[in-house]
Amino acid sequence: MIKSNAQVQTQDAQRLINRLCRHWGHKYPVKLEEGFGEIELPRGMCRMYAGDVLTVELEGEGDQMPRFQEVVAEHLQRMAGKDEELAFEWR
Numbered sequence: 001m002i003k004s005n006a007q008v009q010t011q012d013a014q015r016l017i018n019r020l021c022r023h024w025g026h027k028y029p030v031k032l033e034e035g036f037g038e039i040e041l042p043r044g045m046c047r048m049y050a051g052d053v054l055t056v057e058l059e060g061e062g063d064q065m066p067r068f069q070e071v072v073a074e075h076l077q078r079m080a081g082k083d084e085e086l087a088f089e090w091r
Contacts, residue, residue: 001044001059003058003059004065005055005057005058005091006056006069006088006089006091007055007089008053008054008055008056008086009086009087010053010054010086011084013049013051013053013054014034014050016076016079016080017036017050017054018037020048020079021037021039023079024039028040028042035051036048036049041068041071043060043064043068043071044058044061045058046072047059054076056076056088069090073086
């Protein structure tokens with residue numbers, strides 16, 4: 001297992017966490033609390049923290065990490081809508 005994270009500038013980090021957890025909560029185990037969301041996906045674990053920025057932490061298999069990052073980023077962008085462009089720099 002490897003970890004990857006990104007700090008994402010957004011207008012409302014908690015709103016994105018809420019929307020993504022509700023979106024995937026119908027198919028996958030989800031934890032949602034104030035300032036935090038966690039989703040257990042087939043590719044690994046996604047944890048999100050709301051603060052001045054949205055912090056996204058992924059934990060999964062190394063060979064699948066690039067696709068995992070892409071899937072999570074695409075879904076968060078969809079949750080943000082067309083009015084807000086999110087930038088992801090995975091580390």
